[in-house]
Amino acid sequence: MHPNPAFRADEPVAAVLARAAAIGFAHLTIATPAGLMVAHVPVTRHGTTLRFHVARSNRIAPHLDGATALVSIVGPDGYVSPNWYPVPGDQVPTWNYVAIEIDGYVRALDEAGLVEQLDTLAATHELRVNPAAPWTRDKMDPRAFAAMLRAIRGFELTVTAIRTTTKLSQNKRPPDRDGVIAGLTACGNDALAEAMLDVLPSTGDRPHGGAMANRCV
Numbered sequence: 001m002h003p004n005p006a007f008r009a010d011e012p013v014a015a016v017l018a019r020a021a022a023i024g025f026a027h028l029t030i031a032t033p034a035g036l037m038v039a040h041v042p043v044t045r046h047g048t049t050l051r052f053h054v055a056r057s058n059r060i061a062p063h064l065d066g067a068t069a070l071v072s073i074v075g076p077d078g079y080v081s082p083n084w085y086p087v088p089g090d091q092v093p094t095w096n097y098v099a100i101e102i103d104g105y106v107r108a109l110d111e112a113g114l115v116e117q118l119d120t121l122a123a124t125h126e127l128r129v130n131p132a133a134p135w136t137r138d139k140m141d142p143r144a145f146a147a148m149l150r151a152i153r154g155f156e157l158t159v160t161a162i163r164t165t166t167k168l169s170q171n172k173r174p175p176d177r178d179g180v181i182a183g184l185t186a187c188g189n190d191a192l193a194e195a196m197l198d199v200l201p202s203t204g205d206r207p208h209g210g211a212m213a214n215r216c217v
Contacts, residue, residue: 001163021045044120051117065108076192084183103161114154
């Protein structure tokens with residue numbers, strides 16, 4: 001969590017978990033006898049918990065059941081150039097980002113819980129990427145699905161604490177924010193530009209011509 005209170009919001013837990021599930025991908029870190037380990041996992045929301053799966057052969061898999069974990073989920077992010085400010089001479093480069101940190105403890109899922117996690121994962125994201133013909137488990141050969149299921153392990157994270165950072169130039173003057181939005185748009189980082197607009201609407205006086213609008217610098 002960023003120490004500047006300007007970058008923190010008091011959000012309901014349900015809203016944060018919904019954002020985490022919509023992003024859908026997390027970095028999960030635990031301490032093990034062999035040292036710190038991290039897993040990069042697709043996550044789904046199940047009430048007030050998150051579920052995920054890892055390959056059975058992943059070195060972290062034997063250590064997860066009963067572990068205390070820190071989960072990091074990053075939303076839109078990107079580099080911010082001082083060139084994008086109206087007066088760049090008194091600014092330094094920075095990085096804007098949206099992030100969620102979740103503490104919790106992990107327990108292993110049985111096969112039914114793992115199947116539910118996979119079904120929820122598909123249901124959450126298929127309509128976004130393939131709305132005309134979303135994939136469902138019914139499209140798989142049951143024997144192939146059973147074989148793939150044996151190659152992974154499912155887990156559930158019971159949440160004990162949540163922290164969020166939304167660092168989107170809230171500490172900058174409106175003309176500076178507008179310059180950043182224009183620069184991000186010129187670079188093709190529309191997701192981060194839109195996130196900035198959601199938090200602090202533009203003054204409506206963003207630059208539209210010249211180098212700032214046409215070059216990713």
